[in-house]
Amino acid sequence: MLLIPDNTMTKYIFFSGKGGVGKTSMACATAIHYALAGKKTLIVTTDPASNLADVFEQEIGHRVTPIKGVGARHAVPVQNAPVQLFAMEIDPDEATREYKESIIGPYREVMPDDVIASIEENLSGACTTEMASFDRFIDFMGTNEYDVVVFDTAPTGHTIRLLELPVDWSRHIEESAEGSGQTCLGPVQSIQGSKEKYDRAISILRDPAETNFIFVMRPEDLSLYETVRAAGELGSIGINTGEIIINGIYPEEACGVDFFRKKYLAQQDVIKEADKLIDSPKRYMFLRDNEVKGIEALTNISRELFDSAEARKCNSAEVKKTPPLNSPLTKGGYRGVTNPEFQTPHFDINQLFLPQNGTKALFFTGKGGVGKTTVSCVTALRMADKGTRTLLVTTDPAAHIGEVFGKKVGTEPAEISKNLYAVMIDQETAFREYKEKVLNDARGKYSEDMLSAMEEELNSPCIEEMAAFEKFAQFIESKDYDLLVFDTAPTGHTLRLLDLPFDYARQMEIMADVSSGSSVTGNITKERFGNIIDILRDSSSTVFTLVLYPESTPIEESYRAMIDLKKAGVETQLVIANMVLPEEVCTNDFFINRRNMQIKYLGEINKKFKLPLAIYPLMEEEIKGIKLLRAAHIEVKPRYGPRVENRMKKVLFVCIENSCRSQIAEAFAKIYGKDIIEPYSSGSRPSGIVNPKAIESMKEIGCDMTTHTSKSLSDIPDIEYDYVITMGCGDECPFVKAKHREDWGIPDPKEMDAEGFRKVREMIEEKVKEFVQAMENE
Template structure:
């Protein structure tokens, strides 16, 4: 593996949830320890399962891994770090400032930016305090800070003046209010990250177009701030063998992966790249982790369970959810979830099925790839399709905030505001503003909305008065007593159905559960969950895919028993679900399979 050649002291693994960062980090740590090195493995992943992987308890203090000589591990709980961080900032003003002001501060400190910065606050000492890591040759991190967080930490001081003047829009700078005393330590940490002699960044992706696009953005963002020494690992690649080529589903997966790798984004083509094969077993325990990087033979396979196969077959398909949606005759249908889980395709499938049943439907998406609009245009009389350009909407929003909140700021303050407006929250807010223009149509037809904002962003919008309170003030001045704002519509289950989309994998399910908690804090109760791209729900004779299907079951059970009021299981498709006939098959729970090879 090229990313293991002459490794520096620090190795960071970064990528989307569910691509295998933790498994690769653990396997790397074991490999380095096997070479006689002293290794510290550090996890800051909220979905971390390092303790499960090594089958022993690991906490917030360095603990030796009993079964691996020379290896120790440390788990930093980012949620606990964020709670402690919030308490340090909010505690001194609680009881002094009005309760509604304190709640606003707490909400500003409740998002992903706070969690990431708080985690960075915890592990930055590992990069700068030589005494903490003096006994280790390598420190392996299973997550890395984003470029946005690093840029925030590089900005000039004077947070207090900026925060006092920033009265409009959601802000990611709030979490930085408690960092003033540690700026020298952060500067040293950022310098360590940018030093190729000390640090190697490993970008982890799957052989899928969406995850490759995502990792290309991460690569460009990190390279732009000096973190240019990067390696790429394509994880979970299906082996091209006779068995896979003879199976309809496996052969289709092979073609999709080959096409995705052939069209890999240009910025990634020059990176040192490794391919790690898809394993037919859970990556738990030393034999499995050693097999991941090819240092030993394969791990034993678990036996399949016929009972589980029947139980999966009995789960509702997407069509059952459409039955429930259709009963209302109209309304807003919002699909939410992390990138790469298939929201756009599922939104199109739901919209097509509702239109086929005779309902007028408006499908709107902010997906940068407009292929669905091109595929569906004019194909169904009841279906209208629109696409919102996130770049255009975000730039419009940025200019508005700079002309209002930024007009009286000095050079440093304006620099901070401009960085704040490069955060993920900004795009969500800007796109939601555009979505809000079509929400009112849901009173007479179905509006199916793809790529929706998180609950945290919605709460920030509400707290800043960008929508709900602003409209309420205008209505009050004009004497209007009955009105509906977008926020009120989202909170009304009779008007809005929120569908959370996930995959039957540990990290995506945990991320979806966190999203649901965010939405509930915003007063929005998700109507159903959709488990997408399930191998367990598809037909395959390929041994590796059948074993992968078996491993989906615990996550399917977790969604059904602990998270979702309603759930639908959508099988992985042999062919890309583009075009009306394939989208209809998707709703019915079928897979439009090609003819099996002779």
């Protein structure tokens, strides 16, 4: 039987599961299968930290893009055969701009400017971003343009939230229409047309003849636990699970060493348990000795996935006993300092993690499935064992820290061991508490009509996100603990969480009651958000750590996260490579190949991130319980090839006024050129201010230029620069001593509208990235 029989094929196929289980690979392979079968197929990712482009090895982005090299199979080759496979990565920022314009656009020619400004203010709230991405996703559920639409969704907890939204928003629009006629996104009439679309989406999602929902899981206890829980939650809103793919099974023939034999037997136990707990068809996919990237590899996966014989047998190569490779990895980490790249001073992880003066916050983030929760639990326990009063907080809606500790963890801090407490932020509980608190505070201060209006606003689905953030903010501000350890959701959703104080700071200004200074959102104020932003940016009190697995996709996703954090003024201070194979247990071709791949990527991690690298080896047993958490060990290696200051290239970006182009280039150079270039900017006739439109354009992507100043040549060092880059000002550009000169020919955006500024900003960003890459290769 095929995964989805051709004779009853559903139009919409959803893939979800715990992070890191391989759902993107399975979704891509499925899309390729149908494209090769002659079906016009679209694959859409709803994950804000999408890696479709990494897997397909081509640029995709926020547009429907044809995937090269995938067309229908024909008995006889057909020239110029039509492309059958298309892909799109929904970008939250682009979706937000499109969504706002879809609402505002029809009114621009008929409404006065003050009304348009009012609508724009209503749409400036943080919930608009969630609504916009959701609306774009729904668009693909009403099209007849494709035979098959495959949705590669975010990790489970966020997918549940996504699929609940059409129900929540349809109800909220209906209730608001009967009440005040207002929603948090503005008047009901401005979004009334969306209700029919959402009702149609609900119908499609609940109809197994149109939609197949597939969970991908690993044969591990925690993955099974999350799959069972998520399937139950979907069932509660009328969506049934179609099939289960159990991915990453160890080939029995490769598991001769006791270390892997134990892991193989543990996996088999989980597979048997899955059969008991989940009454759905299942497919079985074996672990491969290389990573899945590119059309050829995905096509091989699709054949295995859709060939029932192949999907039920071990297809590993004949196992041969071979001596261990001469490699720098050992069970505890890197052996010695035989590699000169690691001959650098000792790095003290305790100094980084332990608080010095006041409360310290540690954030662990990364791609789903890389082991963030386990690493967070190991770290929190270790710091608590050192006598530090520690609170572990999970912001992941699919949290399982209770399962890792083997103790119940709820919405109030619970003692795990001496000095260690843990708590989870549950969005529904936070929402109930938040709503009750706001209404209780308002009673006695406002009329019954006002209270009814406030309650209606508080029933908006986007308030749930605000309530969860309020809970997060309370912990960030807490002084009850010496150390706060945050086990965050997968990368894209963590970046969204950290964007919220910036978004809400502006929204609170709009929502504030001018006469009383109070707000529907209770105690949240712009000043408070400013304090939270300051805490997140203070590297002495807050440490951001990226957890990754040494493979291409997690590395690329983590690097993008590091850049996005830097744009917001937040510096990453540590990288952890998790589940690194110990050398002594890799004694056959299968695991030697996997280990070789990891070693290659460990080198790339060092070169790309230029940060201290901590290595967590793969453990023989799944890490659960205090005893195993204490047994987990870590090896920290200092920063890769650190560049001393006099080796950094001094680069000057110049134009005439030093208000737009050169300022933007300097900002991007600081982001992408860390430890490589030392950037400056100036102008021959500085305007005295940085163009507000430039500041606003950079703010859209999370980069704060409010501290930049317009500088003359006398305000910068009088030296010979390694590079002077003129932005396109021709003969009017000032002359400055330099070893090398370039002119980028960037148009002046001073008189352009916001969209023009964005295009110039993107042009400068690409030029800076290319320049930094060239410097790295020197």
